[in-house]
Amino acid sequence: MQSWNKILHGSVLTGADPEGMLSAVRSMAQTLLCSEGHRGEAFxxxxxxxxxxxxxxxxxxxxxxxxxxxxxxxxxxxxxDQIRAVAKDSVVLPNEARAKIYVFPEADTLNASAQNALLKLLEEPPEGVYFLLCAKNPDALLPTVRSRCGIYHVGGEEEAESEEIASLCRDYLAALGDELALLRWEARAEKLDMAAMRELIPALSAAAAEALRGKALLSLEEQLRECAAMLRVNVNTRHLAAMLATYRNEE
Ligand SMILES: [Zn+2]
Structure with a gap:
């Protein structure tokens, strides 16, 4: 799963699994409407x-x-007509968030005139309005529509572990035993979303197994197993980052 740090006003999500695309949509929507946390609560x-x-x-x-x-x-x-209704609605200010989002769970069913109407909105999107288009078959979208959008592929096991995850692994192992470095590491790790945290924990286990030997490895592995168990009950990423950062090498 990507981190959605630069979401354009139009995004096309492609993939074989409609539920997977919708959960990516929700994660993008949370980033767009709530990336700085909301009333002091964790993201x-x-x-x-x-x-x-x-x-x-x-x-x-x-x-x-x-x-x-x-x-x-x-x-x-x-x-x-549905897109005309969206156009009208899109100029009305949001109800409670800082932006508005229109999700098309089956954007590949937009007919040609609907797409042309949508294209106008993508060309000049009202302030703070985003369009998230899910398409199993992105070829059903006009090239002009696609070219206005960021394209994200959702799902597929072939996705390589991201550079950010790899760098977090390296820096974590380097920071062990150094409280200040661990705190800096925690600040980075707590910004991860749940999907990235799910990648990070097993990646850390693999990296630790390679880099550490003996007793230190055993206790770190125990810590990572505990984190993996907490991941399964959806403990938030900030808490997990803090747990990892408080690990002390006992030697
Ligand atoms: Zn929030």
Missing amino acids: GKCSCCRKIYKDIHPDVSFIRRGFQKDGKTLRSEIVV
Whole structure:
């Protein structure tokens, strides 16, 4: 999973798994609406982030295919009137967050005139408005639409461990036994999102096994096992970063 540090007004998320794309959408939405924490609570734990997680945040709208006139049958496409409604709504200020987000869980069902209407919005997005387009088949999107958007591929095990994770591993091992260096390390690690933390803990175990020997390794491994157990119950990343940073080499 990427860290979403530079999200454009338009983003296309591609991938085979719709749920995977939606969870990436939620993580982007949390970054956009709440990257500095919310009312003093940890990122991901505040009411803003929790609403996003449950898909009930008033400033995150989901645009899906509507029903046909019979009121029962889903249309095969998202039509231009829906995008006109989005255009109207997008100039209204957010309800409670600092930005507004329109999510298209099946952007590849936008028909051509809907895409052209959306293109206008992407070309001149209202201030603080973001469009997140999920597409199993990104080729169904007009090249002009794609070229306006950041493209993210979601999922796929082939993704290599990020440079940031590798560098955190190296620096952690180098910092062991040095309280100040560990504190600096903690400040970096606590900015990770949960997905990155899930990469970091096993990566640290692997790096430690390679770099350390004997007793130090055993107690560090125990610490990392404890962290991995806490990951499974979704302890927040700040807490995990702090646990790792307080590890003391007993020798
Ligand atoms: Zn939050």
